[in-house]
Amino acid sequence: ANKLSIMRARAVEPLVASLSGPHDGVRLQAAAALKSLCLYRSAVPRAVERGSIEVEELVLKITPTSGKQLALAVTAEANSAPGLLSLPSVGPTDRSSRATESNPLACVLEQLMYDLFDMATAAAVASARELGESIPAGVADPVGKDRSARPLVDLLLSDVHGVKQDAVGGLMCLAVNTKMAVIEGGALQEMVDLLGSGAAKAIVQLLAGAGRKPDGAGVQDLVQALRSLSAMDARVAAVAVGAVPGLVELLQSGNGAGKEQAAGALYYLRMLNPNVEALIQQARIVEQLVEVLGMGIAAGKESPAMLCMIWALLTLAEGRFEVVSEAAAANLVQLLYTGTDVGKEASARVMRLCGADEGNRAAMMRARAVEPLVELVQQGCREVRDEAAGALLALSSQSKAQQTPQAAAVEAAGTVGASWFG
Incomplete structure (x- = not known):
């Protein structure tokens, strides 16, 4: 009873973390605690990211057997739990089980059971190593073993009515690594739609490993997903900081496309959470960021102080x-011509915000900002068009300077032509 209560209190994860701590005494005590908790014929620990009532009821009915076998002891009362579809009672099974063919939700629950079993096994293996003991026979170290999230991806991409919504509880309780595998398998939008901020940690972990892909494939979609989630849940912005080291690595070691992906992602994360700025400054990548965002060769002609000033302008808070x-106005216009889409968006945004000041408007007009802004309104991507329209309105009328880009874009449809071509 004590063992189950301790596990339900989510003690396994901090104990595992303590194994890599600096103090010998703490490590040994944590290892001994894990050893006592993770006996192989005990209940599976509930060391999951988030709980749900239907999955908790199911987990209490499941017992791991030797090796990678699991006994799915699902009773009739589990079928009445909210959100659960009817599941057949099955005996010991492995990952070749065909139970999921009759019920798509079963693949979610089966994967959940493997996640929980792997947590117990990983903790036990770690504690055995820390104590200098041999790993018990028949216990496989879960690290690096073959895992496939394909059944979950197929489930999420299916159009079976109601199945995905019924599976939300089980999906929420999947280990972060499994969520990552599902997202990498092509179900990013589905995970975001179903789990909301429950998908944020997996997305951040994927971005933290962005440096392993030189071309930065998928980074843009992951960052956009974080941005949309942060609009619904303010806590996502705090979690997003964990993605910075991987993006810095990609910026420094990726190929051309990877560097652009990293620079755009770091800019958006900086706008999402001001605390990212300290990490950017610590990594000393401001000059490289400004160059990659689109100033190119022109960045090499500017002093580090000027590049830092441009970065400070690009990251102004909304309403400031x-x-x-x-000189800064000329560099901002340079970005409108040569920048990446993110660089053009950021530069136009500065002009929208700073156009509130008459002196700024004059400097931007002398730098010939109007022509590239008009071109971007006509040909840029949606985000760039919105900011360019707002910049044109700011430069044409002081009273419009503080409009949001969305409001400016709507008004620009009827007024930009009159302002600049009439």
Whole structure:
């Protein structure tokens, strides 16, 4: 009873973390505690990210057997739990089980059972190593073993009515590594739609490993997903900080496409959470960021102080403005011409915000900002068009300077032509 209560209190994860701590005494005590908790014929620990009532009822009915076998002891009362489809009672099974063919939800629950079993096994293996003991026979170290999230991906991509919603509880309780595998398998949008902020940690972990892909494939979609989640749940912005090291690595070691992906992602994360700025400064990548965002060769002609000033302008908080010098205005216009989509969006945003000041408007007009802004309104991607329209309105009328890009884009449809071509 004590063992189950301790596991339900989610003690396994901090104990595992303690195994890599700096103090010998703490490590040994944590290892001994894990050894006593993770006996192989005990109940599976509930060391999961988030609980749900229907899955908890099911987990209490499941007992791991030797090796990778699991006994899915599902009783009739489990079928009445909210959100659960009817599941057949099955005996010991492995990953070749065909039970999921008769019920798509079964693949979610079966994967959950493997996640829980793997947590117990990983903790036991770690404690045995820490104590200098041999790993018990028949216990496989879960690290690096073959895992496939394909059944979950297929489930999420299916159009079977009601199945995905019924599976939300089980999906929420999957280990972060499994969520990552599902997202990498092509079900990012489905995971975001179903789990909301429950998918944020998996997305951040994928971004933290972005440096392993030189071309940064998938980074843009992952960051956009984080941005959309942060609009629904403010806590996502705090979690997003964990993605910065992987993006810095990609910026420094990726190929051309990878560097662009990393620079855009770091810019968006900086706008999402101001605390990202300290990590960017610590990594000393501001000059490289400004260059990759689109100034190219022109960045090499500027002093580090000017590049830092440009970065400070690009990351202004919404509703704020600063004085823009003639040189800074010229560099912002350079970004409108040569920047990546993120660089163009950021530059136009500065002009929208800083156009509230008459001196700034004059400096931007002298730098010939109007022509590239008009071109971007006509040909840019949606985000760039919105910001460019807002910049044009800010430069044409002081009273419009503080409009949001969305409101500016709507008004621009009827007024930009009159302002600049009439």
